[in-house]
Amino acid sequence: MTSFAQRFKLLREGRGWTQDDIAAKLGVSRSTIAGYESENKGRVPREETLIKIAELLGCTTDYLLGRTDDPHASAVSDVVEMMSSEERRLLETIRQLPPDKQQQVTQFADFLKSQGDKEDKHTEESAGLDPDDMNAEITEIAAHMESEYGIDDPGFVEHIHNVIRRTLRKYDEMVAKQKNNG
Helix, strand or coil, X not given: CCXXXXXXXXXXXXXXXXXXXXXXXXXXXXXXXXXXXXXXXXXXXXXXXXXXXXXXXXXXXXXXXXXXXXXXXXXXHHXXXXXXXXXXXXXXXXXXXXXXXXXXXXXXXXXXXXXXXXXXXXXXXXXXXXHHHHHHHHHHHHHHHHHHHCCCCCCHHHHHHHHHHHXXXXXXXXXXXXXXXX
């Protein structure tokens, strides 16, 4: 198994950086870098520095620590396995978008979260909500996303319906659970 010291040195040298170069980028001394690269010392940086190193070298902390042999793979794959098929489909759709469209999706998600923060009494209010009104609201959100972000997918409205319904159901379950525990 390759050690942190070996991977760190290999990646640093692959970028053509000296120990002084990466030390300056990380805000540490050259001797600290030498310690990281020493097989005998076996030093591994603290989490904050490890994250900076991974970002600078274009790899994951899991790769640096020897948890994976793929410099770009991480424990995220475990999270993806736990996702529903709708969540994976949404993630894949977002990944296929150009960066500016991904940013718009992020902004829209932030907007939706801010709306949720304003509606902390969702359960009480939704109890009397007519399902047809709810479907109309969901369709309006999906139509807005389609027109605003140029999404051309016939199944998109249905997909958004499913994601929002599932999210609302999980929210209602969480609120009910909190009431039962409180």
